[in-house]
């Protein structure tokens with residue numbers, strides 16, 4: 001330890017020796033910075049450097065978020081979960097939709113409609129397994145007559161009772177004539193809303209209210225249009241093996257687009273329904289539901305804004321309940337496009353739209369001949 005003797009002295013010496021150097025270094029740095037500052041006009045270059053740094057980092061952040069959004073949208077389009085989000089960002093949008101007053105497209109429902117003609121004990125007396133409800137305009141008496149004498153004629157099928165009711169609104173036919181028809185057949189229910197296309201949702205909801213109040217002890221109901229062909233034995237056969245709650249079946253439409261062109265029969269303005277794709281629904285020509293559903297659907301309708309397209313509206317109420325319509329266990333059981341009459345083929349389906357000018361009496365006479373269908 002040669003130098004061990006004077007450590008304090010050396011320390012002192014060194015500090016005093018380095019101090020001016022350190023001061024000089026800082027002075028020069030500040031001087032250089034000051035001079036550089038003078039060469040810039042107003043805002044300091046340090047500030048500019050800082051703001052440039054901020055800009056680039058925020059750009060990177062932005063790019064990250066747009067990239068994230070892009071991947072999100074891509075995944076959404078492929079899984080078809082939110083096509084609306086994808087469409088608004090990925091696809092170039094045409095000019096924004098011009099405002100259309102929802103006025104004419106608003107449906108007066110929920111609302112308390114009254115029965116002008118009712119069959120309050122019809123279901124109690126008949127004890128049906130299945131209730132057929134045919135919405136029909138008052139003046140279409142011929143349709144009712146054909147149905148009563150063709151597919152609606154049989155009251156017991158596979159040992160189970162079937163009831164048939166016609167649902168009418170207010171129309172062009174005289175009340176006296178309707179009352180007479182009602183007395184004769186005891187199958188007419190008439191409510192006090194105007195019977196027209198734009199009021200079909202009211203008709204469907206009144207049907208569900210009626211089923212819930214007067215027919216809840218039955219197992220299934222079927223809504224079927226008055227111009228359809230119905231193969232009841234096939235339907236009853238199907239209903240032997242189907243769930244008896246939360247069950248809605250028919251021709252299921254999935255991911256149908258909302259019509260935004262005003263010339264369409266099914267035009268719906270944004271203000272009435274803001275989504276671009278309808279939830280799954282069964283086509284209105286004919287659908288079958290278990291009889292726990294009417295009550296639930298009527299309750300849902302108090303929270304789901306009414307749409308005049310009745311079958312779509314039921315789909316919206318089903319979605320609100322967390323339920324979906326199901327495909328029937330028989331393939332091509334429900335046909336929206338007219339199926340050309342063929343005895344064998346008709347025996348395998350449940351319901352179909354008929355070709356115009358079909359003679360329904362003649363078709364029925366042929367269909368019910370005793371010989372085998374195929």
Ligand SMILES: *[C@@H]1O[C@H](CO)[C@@H](O)[C@H](O)[C@H]1NC(C)=O
Pocket residue numbers: 108192193194196198199202
């Ligand atoms: C639907 O029925 C209601 C109630 O009867 C009526 O006020 C309304 O005008 C009807 N809608 C159309 C489009 O006729």
